[in-house]
Amino acid sequence: MSITRSAIFASLVTAVAAGALQAQEFKIGVVVELSGDTATGGNVAKRGYDLWAMAVNEGGGIQIGKKKYPVKLFYGDAQSNPSQGAAAAERLITQEHVDLMFGPYTSSVANAVGPVVEKYKIPMINGSAESPKVWEPKFKFVFGSIPPVNFTGAACIDTLAHLTPAPKTAVVFGSNDTFSSSTANAFNSSLLKAGIKVLKFNIVPEGQDLTPLLSAMKGLRPDIICFAGHDEELINLVKDLHQIDYTPKALLMHYGVTEPAFAEALKGDANQVFGGAVWTETTKTASKILWKDSQAYAAASLKAFKVAADYTQGGCSAAGIAFQVALQKINAVPPLSEAKRTELVKALEAVDVETFYGRIKFATEGEFFHANAGISSLTIQIQNGVVKSVGPAKVAEAQVLYPMTPWAQR
């Protein structure tokens, strides 16, 4: 009998001790699209969050005072569906009792998750979502490491507008989702500002075969074709253009050009396609936290996943660094109380740090409240299968290849 009692007591002590030990780590909820239509990007985001957590834990955890606290990521699959994303966030907060949250890949899901984290007062950093609509509600607890796509779109159009011979006409198509329609609108307004005539502007259903639309567009002979969509939609559009044998002077697409899969799927046809980004593996940065520069991060990514990193993945890892810096600043020890989480929001607003990704400095006022205002947008171009920065001029690492070589001559 006494042996049984001792065993029960020992088990209880072990369980309590294990519970106490468990509490000594930062629990971070991550809602991303692990399945469904946008699973490709969702998994890119996941790689970014995972790489940060791996790097932090390899070093023993986040240093708070004299002690290090590991981080543990709890994933919720949004299934590429905003309502599922909101449900996953609710589950992570109420059942897993996460201290912090990382945001989804798509703006649509981020928009659905935002109100949930705001309700429970859980600080969340979106490492990927770019639509300006993410910032419209001005949530107190929501931050973002990538600037709104308005800036990215404007930077790309500015680069194209200054090319010789100057493009005079353009068509703009955008897929019908929150991010893509915002991107298409950004392209459209920037083209108008640059004095380039927009011959056609259409928001099209996701996944639609666009050949009839493109064939009709061929008669307009636009100098620039701008397209906003996701991974396979970009691949399909390039294939469609090749099939109808129309090569514009410039083809600008966002998001997905920087994903290695784009160049891999299209081979030679991917060359000379323009895209937008805020970071590439060769962006000049210097940091004292986790990775010393872009190249070091890119090497770590390649080692961990055998896949080259793009700016979405980088943005997700940078989101982790922002949390890390803010937690250290307020000496936050897990688990975080509501008061501490509110204090963390203030600390995040004060973050101003150089990372491998560039500067992280969240806007504390204005239209894009809590978006990262520390980094600038880049125009990139695929050259020989490699992503190269070609604009703005001060950060360009390669000459722009323009006009595009006709498909038949590649």
Next chain:
Amino acid sequence: MELLPQALVDGIMLGAIYIAIAIAFSLVFGVLHVIDFAVGEWIMLGAFAGFYLNLWAKIDPFLTLPIVFVVFCGVGYLLQPVIQRVLSGHKGNPLLMALVFTFGLGMIFRGTAQTFFGFYSHSIPSHFSNGSFFFEKGAFFLTISSVRLAGLIYAGLITLILNYLLKYTDFGLAVRALAQNKEAAGLMGVNNRRTNKVLYALYTGITAMTGVLIGIIISVNTKMGAEYSIFAFFVVVLAGMGYLAGVPAAALLLGIIQSMFLVYLDPGWTLLAVFGILYLILVVSPTGLFGKGWV
């Protein structure tokens, strides 16, 4: 007006893809009475088979079509008895059970494919992808992509071969007999089980080959199936459930409606228009365009 020839031709090319997706699907429904919601996943698996065959063997994907057909015929032949078992149950509603079974099968295929093939999109390169025919007269112009033309020829060939098989062979006679009356066909000596297995094998083989074609024309990814399942179902319903001869017309109509909306009206409304028209036709004629489908 000058865009009309192009819009029509593009609609026909689009319709050809839908014919290739839906024709065998309709045949299986007409005989086995199975609404195979895994149709899109058979397309996806076929597309991946074509992609990897092209990657490893370095041969034009059109040449891999017979290999893909034979392999997937084998898979379908082995799988059909399982579906037959679900269909021939005496408890509950076997037709509903078969529908749920194929829906589940599709989800298993998709999940497994995501695990093994990953999330990225791929393209199957072909020599046919590189060319197009261009005609211009006055304000009118017409571009015909050679690979889409190949798709049209493929859809035409599949339709003709199936038509020949059904009308001029003993197998076709057995299939038609089974579609009309299973019991009577059995009494007349038709081997129900074997005919069903061969029919399902033909369906999976043709659908997988269509997947390769779609991989060449469009792209390949593990998420592609759902969209094609919807279009296959749309075409079969529009043609009249189980009425094979109505499939080409229904598929071409779907392609042309999409093309016209994309060119002349707001592209954002395309899918809404397509489904709006489907509902309208079904209200007027619940048995499909030709009034010959199942009610």
